[in-house]
Amino acid sequence: MSSSTERSRASTPASTSENPWPVRTVARKIADWIHRLGAVWVEGQVTQISARPGTQTSFLTLRDPAADVSMTVTCPARLLRSIEPPLRDGASVVVHARPTFFLGRGTLSLRADEIRPVGIGELLARIERLRKLLAAEGLFAPERKRPLPFLPKGVGLITGRASAAEHDVLVNAQARWPAVKIRVLNTAVQGARAVPQIVRALSTLDADPDIDVIVIARGGGSVEDLLPFSDETLCRAVASAGTPVVSAIGHEPDSPLLDLVADRRCSTPTDAGKTVVPDVVEETARIHQLRDRARRALHGWVDTQCRLLDQIRSRPSLADPFGPIERRAAEIETHVERGRRAILTTLTHEQSALASARARLAALGPSATLERGYAVVQYTDDAGELRVLRSVTEVGDGAPLRVRLADGAVHAVVREPEP
Template identity: 55%
Template sequence: MTEAAAPDTRTDNSADQPWPVRTVAIKIAQWIDRLGSVWVEGQLTQITIRPRAAYLVLRDPAADMSLSVSCPPELLHAAPVPLTEGSRVIVYGKLAFYTGRGQVSFRISEIRAVGIGELLARLERLKALLNAEGLFDPARKRPLPFLPRAVGLITGRAGAAERDVLAVSRNRWPAVEFVIRNVPVQGPTAVPQILGALANLDRDPAVEVIVLARGGGSVEDLLPFSDETLCRAIAACRTPVVSAIGHEPDNPLSDYVADLRAATPTDAAKHVVPDAAAEQTRVIELRARSAAALRGWVERETATLAHVRSRPVLAEPMRRIDERNDEIAQLRAAARRDIRRATETEATRVVHLSERVAALGPAATLARGYAVVQRVAGPADMAVVRSVTDAPPGSQLRIRVGDGALRAATLGNDTFGSDKLERDNS
């Protein structure tokens, strides 16, 4: 703030009553001054030391944002650990607004290098936080496609990781296609560019799996792959992500969030792309096993049919019928004998009854000399004569004897009178 600037106490602001530049500059200086001194963490990307001051650029590792910082040169020289571009530091200072030039400056009075132990402790706290949110849960891990149409590869330009992934993948399956995004894999610009490449590949419908690949390095070199923003972006991807960062002992947080953790970029290629020769061998083996299983099934079914056909009922199908035929013939003969016996018994019974009926009937009586006399009044009107009064003189009579019938007429009622008899031959 310049000494010549007169304070302006006006509070109203409109098109008719605009504030002068000095008022706006003073208000901005007052607002910034209220912030006070703050601790800020970032990564040094530029260090310029002049005789009277040192000028630094402090960059956010997870975003494309930076602050210009100034400090006395002695502050850098007195640092217990030499500070270089790329160092992660924590600074303490105060923002100021220079009203004369309209510029904001960040003057620091303390600077500390973030040590490996502190970095690891922070990573452990972040790891616990992400794990508590469920980003490491195996249930959310998605399976990799068997043979992806295209593989997205995010790696450094012309690095060993890219060569390893491409060489191993094309040796295993020559027709595999890659969509490569070369980005910085360490330093202050790594995280923003990795995030952009990840979002770009995740939007590509042809890419079915994404590989993050980087060779080995120090803890500081691998810090971008433990960044919280990057971890959350990996978890939010719709496309399965494979993390192949460093070597076997290296475990950045991206390994825990990704759908698959590969020990090395070469191992990632083996997981993502199937081995054509191994798959062909497997197909041949499966075909042989299928053929053997089919032959075994046919042989078992053939043996079962032979066993069934060897049974007596199928070996001699007419045998049971012949046995039943003889049984039926015996039953029929027995039935005939029973019927014949029953018929003869009943016939004998009928004869006996006929004899009894004949013995009790009038024919036997007539045969002993008796006769039945009927008066004939008409062709169909005949009545038995039981008294002499039933046959007055001149009555036509029919006399039935044992061997036939006679016709006669009464001459009178005298019992001992002569009767005129006529022989009835009918």
């Protein structure tokens, strides 16, 4: 801090409601603070270049590509004319400038004494460094990419106004599926305003519940033209979106970082129009084919089941269910009849044997002998039991006897037994 500034500050009393500072004092103090910053190197994108012939000073706006922040830059006209190739809107530059505060208008600008355009090699190197950073964070990982819906309710399209990319996406999508609903948001697709506008459009479509997939499309262009689609802010916005995003930037050789972050990369806007919706003709043919296959499969299954039923129906147990029962009943009746005949035969044989035994028994029994004139003489032993008299010595004179004849019995008394 210079001694004059210190003396000026010491001589100026603090402001109060009773003793406020005039505008010139406030402006001078702000200018003092800003002028103390010194020269700085600033990087940004050039917009609104104003270099009128015959003037000594040129004006341009230096804009931050990742935020909605810009500053006015003044420089000698000869400095701007010395740059080859000439600067144009959207060019990336590095500026060596000193912040300047104009007291009369109360505005802040950068007074540049050197402007260096950022070459293609430097741009590509920065994109490569950003690619490695995003890859290390996993933004390119295949597992985080979401599948596209088969038939989205609505498709969001972010592209330039009345551009060939918009025409290609709309024509191809509607040709494949005429009923598709596409909500188009037109934005800048190159230059300093591209990234903020695309990010806002992406946020708007992502919040729309009727949008199931978002397409970001742009036609081909130079590396500088496609720089917004390798911007870190846009890549992170696409990675954090809740709706699947399709990248259709440039042509097949073009590969901005957005292609790596998006859920699906399409080589051209035409390819994107064919990717987001199915082909109604192909799907109709596939439905007919599946119906035919289902019909043939069903007919084959029915025929197989009919043959199986015929085979089951032709089995004896089902063709004649009562036949086996009747045959078993006949067999049972046969066995019953055979058992009956065997029993009758056995009974007859046994009856004959019994009659023969009875005849023999009758012929050999005592009754038959008695009928031929014989008699059985019995006496009573000492125990009072009747016994057959076999010898005259077994009884004495006067012993009672019982004589059994064929038709009855008589009683007698022994008189003079004769040996």
